[in-house]
Amino acid sequence: MNATTLPLPVATAALGTADDRVRLFSRLGWTAIGIAVVLIAVVVPLMALVAPDGSALHLSSYALTLVGKILCYAICAVALDLVWGYCGILSLGHGLFFALGGYAIGMYLMRAIGHDGVYKSDLPDFMVFLDWKAYPWYWAFTDHFWYCALLVVLVPGVLAFVFGYFAFRSRIKGVYLSIITQALTYAAMLLFFRNDTGFGGNNGFTDFKRILGFDIYAQGTRVALFVLSGLTLVGVLILCRYLVTSKLGRVVTAIRDAESRVMFCGYDPKAFKLFVWTLSAVICGIAGALYVPQVGIINPSEMAPQNSIEMVIWVATGGRGTLFGPVIGAFVVNLAKSVFTMIAPEYWLFFLGAIFVGVTLFLPQGIVGLFRRRRGGGAA
Template sequence: MTGIAPRPSQSLIGRLVTSNVGSMITLAVLFAVAIVVPLLNMATPVDSPIHVPNYMLSLLGKYLCFALLALSVDLIWGYCGILSLGHGAFFALGGYAMGMYMMRQIGDRGVYGNPELPDFMVFLNWQELPWYWYGFDNFFFAMVMVALVPGILAFAFGWFAFRSRVTGVYLSIISQAMTYALMLAFFRNDMGFGGNNGLTDFKDILGFDLQADGTRAGLFVASALALITAYLVCRYLVTSRLGKVLVAIRDAENRARFIGYRVEYYRLFVFILSAVMAGIAGALYVPQVGIINPSEFTPANSIEIVIWVAVGGRGTLHGAILGAFMVNYAKSYLTGAMPEVWLFALGGLFIFVTLFMPKGVVGLVAKGSQQWQLRRRSARDLRAESDLRSEGAK
């Protein structure tokens, strides 16, 4: 990553937006998607050729959440060399926090009609709401928890791991163990999060019916805006001195330490930030798919996120977004058309990318355009040379 040296005179907007072609394109596309897709869904008749059907809107909305999740992984993996194979855990925790809010919103409209307790608690014969469900009927409190719970877990995990200088493959393994342990815990009925069924049957969010077209479009726009904001925040980080320190830590941890940087604090900071981003992605995801259950914690999910980032291009930010869209589109298509092929395709894709496209699609495009420019330049030079020669011949 070399494009991270901003000219000192540049304004903040210049630094975030125009200093990099990839980021210009990314932001333009994301803004366009945020406006055009919901518009085509809401304002065009169903039989119109440009109509975006509901299923497509929620599919794209899901992809936006995945892109945010991929962005969070790219920030720590691409820029700081922390390969987390458990980032799905933060996503799921954010999702659960949102799910708890929506469970409480159901009120007495559940199957058992209990105004206090969600259905699964009535079913388990629980008499009262566990303390850790308190406050989740309040939207604002739930949103704080969406960020706080993944943030605190990331802090606890990172504090011990980074201070003990656990890095590389060891860190990847314990991050995977973390999400696996959480999965087992959330599968238990007596944890109070609905066991293997998780939380579902949501009715509304902030009083808006989740099945209504307007709500769906609203959630879509919210996801797009969250992604854009997170992207700008990440761009700011990686173009600041902090970004340079992160790359320095990634490439030569000891050098960074011996010139006086507290490596563990830098790691901890981005790790927490990344976990919060993943939590927000999960919180936006759950109302759009209508369910959150412990399968979101499976280690395979977390590995898939890493593959999105690798395919798109690690350490570029926009590559992560692109990769999330590409791989998930392929997944949607293949699991529909040839479901038995999907996992083989995913595994093959990862091997292919690792071997032949170490910088992902973005790296490939960058290399292609560089070569094209080089060829054009040498062609121009050749022409100039022959012009010179013909002139000399006169």
């Protein structure tokens, strides 16, 4: 039950001779990355800021936010691919880490509202509403951006580490682990829905005004966040690719394919799994932190189990174990979602359900696998 027998391309790549390291990216890969960086850092800012309103080249703030949002999702998808595609851990709870990152930066954004809230109080509106007199202890220092940025990394990281330590120590794996991660995010959602938890209950955080002194709704700020998300995605892609082509990556892939055998070879799978798992959670947290300022709201429904499962389907649609694939998957599924929810909202769930069933039945290697098969099944 634990061993997945899918012949994934990277597995074959990793089985090459011991000393020649797999190239980080092929020439084509580097070109694609170069084009992506130029698009994100030069073309989009020009289109959004310089091109005049109404011209065909102008990028509306709606489109900018939509693509920026999907970039954040893509970061999550890559992080999830790292644990699922390369380590065989199917997490149904990555939405939790995403939301925790979002809440961490949300705390700063709430503090940054200052006295401009509805009640003109020192405290955020929801605390005034609940008749709280002071910030709870865990809100200490959250008015400093850098402290919150630290929390973005630490909170998901520590939670993932502690959870992973206990889960991997008792060798929970496969479906069991998936179910428990799902229960984890479900429990967290219930916790955050409570007003007493101190994170705004049902409504979460919203009505942000500024970030680091900049107006959060200004086009310039939006573009900056967009560029930051895009470059983070590229960075995460390179980092993950570096990891999976390293020696560590080979052990991790081996754990996915035959954990017991790795153990008998003298490795301790627990440490490897824990490292990859925690790193993936941290990346998800960062994605959440980039997401929240762009969409302007974070609430507990981000922790709903369904959101986490949707992340998995981005990976599956794009092709797991490919890193590039999940980015494609995130874009395809989410663009389809925005199209559907505009034209025929009642059919979106049918479509999403069909993707789940169709991809698992007919596209086990996702869109990327489709292209590879057409090219004759070569390695990356």
